[in-house]
Amino acid sequence: MYRRNYFWENNSSSSSEDEESLQIERREYKMFQRIQLNTWDDVDFLNRFRLSKRTTMMVLEEIKDSLPCDERRSRELRPITQLLIALRYYALGSFQLAIADFSGVCITSVHVVLKRVSRALAELSPRYIQMPQTQNERLKAAKEFFAVAKFPRTIGAIDCTHIRIQSPGGTDAENFRNRKGWFSLNVQTVSAANLKINDIVARWQGSAHDQRIFNMSSLKKRFEDGEFEHFILVGDSGYTNTTFLATPFLNVTNAVENLYNESQIRTRNCVERSYGVWKRRFPVLATGLRCRLDTVQSVIVACAVLHNIAIDQNESQPPPEMYDFANMLAATDVPSDTLLGSASATTHNVRARLVRSYFQPMLDS
Template sequence: MQQLLVGLRYYATGSFQLTSGDLGGVSKATVCRCIQRVSNGIASLGQNIIKFPGTAEERRKVIEEFYNIGLFPGVVGTIDCTHIPIKSPGGENAEHYRNRKGFFSLNVQTISDANLMIRNIVACWAGSVHDSTIFHNSSIRGMFERQEIDRCHLLGDNGYKLSKFVLTPFLNPLTNAERNYNRCHIVTRNTVERQYGVWKRRFPALKFGLRTKLQTSLSIIVATAVLHNICIKSRDDMPHEDETLVEFFQRNRLALNRNPNVGQVEGGDGDVPALQYRRRFAQTHFA
């Protein structure tokens, strides 16, 4: 039980110092071992707790819930990535983890449903990798490509390449239908932004940075996603930001080693068939 408490306290603070002090001076080495064991154990539950809607009936329900938010039809999930700060992993590949904002991170992709549940997570990519690359190599994209998931789509921002199963906003809407499409797209896609906000407020370690070994950091991310979903299912109260923690990390800020010269490749606006599909979709549903 104490190991579980150590792990949960670390997720809630992101600080070895606070975790050790709160639990009666447990050594840093012991705290690290507890965090690793607890995180591995909770993360192993992911395949049962973090599940993409698998049946037609499950997808129908999700689509209906999204439609009730923003009047955008056929949405089975909203997709985006977020950067989780980490310490430098060291080694010859360390700079690969430095993102375009100049700090070390893991770029984590999630798909949210209308209730802010995490329906899919990819937590293995370095901070320099672009969002569109992560999706291109994901199992979810393969399922859409093989039409194992059909007659529905994801909503993403313009960091993603437009396709028939990932709909992005019009960069320059020309008609009322395209403008209406964009308005409904923004309202609906906002769910994934809200999901990230709730997830990080619930587990501030994700916001303030993980000072653990790389493999443990990966497990922590998945473990907190599992716990986030359990909280949503249990109708747990939405968390507020802990001002004490904010002040603590302002005084003891992670060394981010900023490098403003790191660039990023854009996702692109899709090929001609995808552009034509989006135009027809907007005209059909938003004219």
């Protein structure tokens, strides 16, 4: 204690600088203290963090054990604060520096928290992101898809969407440049009829084609092994028509093929709509991710988990007029091109069987 007093007495010339730094620290701590649930009402909280307070607290209970906090340290970030920082980043789609200014913490803390929370949320994916497991679940999924446009046996609509990222650098950076000319990850998802994400692959470069991603995925092997029995997926013409994946006819030659296409396209539209809802709720997926590649992958899966939780909890969508830019970018996510085309309509693929046994009798009646 004596040494401390002696030090301050012999450094009076720097007292003004120390006082100024102390005021800055107090001001930063005051900003830090403002990030609390009761700061905003329900509507403002939803607009800023994309989830309601009730759902946020439910998510916190799921991941709080993965968010360490030493209560003995007054400046330690509490689990709820860490979650709100991550949610604000997903909602804002901006530089991490802007999140740091909003939170009253340093940018290094934002980087650490974002990585930690995103990984904790991504680890929930086996529970919240899964294909229908039981026969009853598959029948329910097929009934929901049938109600859309009377397309039978469908348990999922598959497609890919590009998530914008900054250049990862290195010798392989150009592999991430997509056909539209910007850097991205090409993310494959399977959507349910209620727009939930039932399967996600978020590790392929933007230059990878949709069919290649599906060929290398475990989901294709599960279908080939007969896990889903006679149930099928629907996809666009960027995929090859197989026994378990129905694609549209590229050249319609008769009325029954036209009827098939109309039903298939309307059913497949569920996955396109899911991208719009997903990116509108979390604009960072539309405006672009500015972080390390491993964190990018965690953020994408984390947003998919939160998307499904929001649907399960009947969360309302944030006002679209407030996020026109994110909506505009999401709208540019057009269906895949037709580089691969589709397999010929033989008796060995699902499209030919559906036309012959289902759509032709429907048209005849």
